Amino acid sequence: MQEAIDHLKRAFGPAILETSNNLGNETAVVSKEKIVEVVKFLRDTPDLKFNFMMDLAGADYPGRSERFEVIYHFYSLSTKKRIRLKVRVSEENLEIPSIHTLYKAANWFEREAFDMFGIRFQGHPNLKRILMFEEFEGYPLRKDYPVNKRPKIPTPDPLIKV
Amino acid sequence: MRFGDIITTRIDEVVKWGRKFSLWPMPFGTACCAIEFMGVVSSHFDISRFGAELVRFSPRQSDLMLVMGTVNYKQAPILKRIYEQMCEPKWVISMGACASSGGFYDNYSVLQGIDEVIPVDVYVPGCPPRPEQLLDAIIKLQESLQGIKEKKSA
Numbered sequence: 001m002q003e004a005i006d007h008l009k010r011a012f013g014p015a016i017l018e019t020s021n022n023l024g025n026e027t028a029v030v031s032k033e034k035i036v037e038v039v040k041f042l043r044d045t046p047d048l049k050f051n052f053m054m055d056l057a058g059a060d061y062p063g064r065s066e067r068f069e070v071i072y073h074f075y076s077l078s079t080k081k082r083i084r085l086k087v088r089v090s091e092e093n094l095e096i097p098s099i100h101t102l103y104k105a106a107n108w109f110e111r112e113a114f115d116m117f118g119i120r121f122q123g124h125p126n127l128k129r130i131l132m133f134e135e136f137e138g139y140p141l142r143k144d145y146p147v148n149k150r151p152k153i154p155t156p157d158p159l160i161k162v
Numbered sequence: 163m164r165f166g167d168i169i170t171t172r173i174d175e176v177v178k179w180g181r182k183f184s185l186w187p188m189p190f191g192t193a194c195c196a197i198e199f200m201g202v203v204s205s206h207f208d209i210s211r212f213g214a215e216l217v218r219f220s221p222r223q224s225d226l227m228l229v230m231g232t233v234n235y236k237q238a239p240i241l242k243r244i245y246e247q248m249c250e251p252k253w254v255i256s257m258g259a260c261a262s263s264g265g266f267y268d269n270y271s272v273l274q275g276i277d278e279v280i281p282v283d284v285y286v287p288g289c290p291p292r293p294e295q296l297l298d299a300i301i302k303l304q305e306s307l308q309g310i311k312e313k314k315s316a
Contacts, residue, residue, distance in 0.1 A: 132271065133236045140270040149270060153279060156239040 004048055004083045011041055017088075027084040035072075035087050036097045042074055042083065043102060050074035050083055053099075056109035058117035062143045066090040068117055072099075089119055098124040116141035181225075181251070182304045183213035188224035188248065190241060193231030195258040198290040207293040212300050221247040226303070227280075228296075232260040233273045245280045253307075255299050256282045259289045 005019045005026050015034035020027045030038050042050040055073040066088035075082050089096055098121035100106045110121040111130040118139040121127055129136065133154040138145055187209075189199060203209050203217060218224040221244045233241055245254070256276055259265035262285045264274035276282060283306065284299040 131236075136235075145270065150274070151235050151270065153238045153273075154235060156243060 004042070004050070004081065007045065007048060008038065008041070012038060025084065026082070027086065029086045029088065032087050032089065032096055035085070036099055036102065038085065039072065039074075039099050039102050048076065048081075049078050050076045050081075052077055053103040053105045053109075054082075056099075056106055056113060058113035058119055058141070060117060060141065060143045064088075068094070068119055070096055070113060070119060094118055095120045095122050097122050100124060115139070118142070178308050182307045185212075185214040185226040185253075185300070185303070186216050186218050186224040187214055187226045187228050188218055188221050188244075189228050189230060190244065191228075191230045192233060192237070193258075193260060195230035195261070195290040198293060199228065199230050199257070199296065202293040202296050207297060209297065209300070212297065212304070214300055221245070222249065224248060225252045227252065227254045228257055229254065229261040229276050229282075230257040232265065232267055233276055234271045235273055236271075238273050238276075238279050241276060242279045253283045253303055254280055255284045255286065255296070255303065257286045257296060257299070258291055259287060262287065265289060 003021065003026060005016070005021060005028050008028055008030075009016050009019065012030075012034055015031045015038070016028050017031055018029040028038075042048050052075040053072070054075050055071075057071045059069040059071060061067060061069065068089040068091070070087045070089060072085040072087075073082065074085070087096060096119060098106065098110055100110065100121075100123070107125070108130055110124055111127060113119050114121060114124075114127055115129040115131050116139060128134070132140065135154050136151055138149070189196060191199060201207055203215060209215050214226065221227070225248065227245060227248060229241065245252075254276075256262045260267060260272070261276050262282075264272050266289075268274070273279070284303050286295050286299045288295055
């Protein structure tokens with residue numbers, strides 16, 4: 001079987017910004033506009049069949065011009081291969097298309113990335129905090145979140161109010 | 163009736179003595195300290211030797227809250243609500259480094275000690291504490307129960 005990143009390069013050309021294949025860890029940096037199409041392609045192409053969305057995470061690289069990154073991990077249950085996609089997001093425009101229509105599993109992962117980094121997933125059905133409480137201020141996994149900052153004790157969640 | 167068949171005391175003292183050996187714990191277990199608590203209630207360490215073996219999972223039926231494990235800010239109002247649901251008189255043991263001080267979770271999400279939201283009677287250090295330490299905390303609480311008239315309310 002051909003490498004998955006070769007498939008991607010042939011199908012999407014300039015939308016695949018960078019690729020690497022270190023020790024068989026295939027990685028592709030994808031442009032933000034094309035991410036939904038790329039994920040759909042990986043899932044539906046018969047040779048690839050990346051049908052399992054394993055993880056979605058955010059990352060913060062303060063030195064870069066496009067500061068944030070959203071990282072997707074896919075696995076194929078039939079070919080036993082893995083692939084990693086990265087999408088760069090700038091601080092000025094934190095929006096990125098949601099992939100929850102392709103993988104239901106992405107729903108909570110995208111909420112987590114929103115909660116921790118403030119990345120906004122367009123089209124997400126319920127984009128609110130998932131780990132922290134609603135009144136929490138800021139995005140705690142950003143590198144510039146003050147280490148010693150502590151939140152106020154929250155008011156009870158509506159679910160436990162009498 | 164012989165001399166010594168009757169002892170006189172005050173009703174206070176009898177009530178305190180009764181409370182002391184009839185603590186009903188409510189475990190608020192969130193982490194590994196709660197696993198250690200399982201050892202405390204089991205036969206090897208046997209908390210029932212101190213009259214506190216009847217673990218209730220309802221705050222309305224218990225008078226000793228055992229907070230065992232990390233409590234984060236999101237949980238703090240829940241902990242407070244459960245404490246408020248317990249009937250007076252009530253006591254709290256904070257078991258382990260996390261419940262007492264936040265432990266090594268000195269970060270944005272973890273409450274830096276449960277005494278920020280509820281009053282604590284006995285703190286137990288350790289990560290996690292040995293079962294003997296929790297038994298010692300119960301003995302300490304029993305001593306204070308016999309010694310003081312009324313516990314200050316929150």
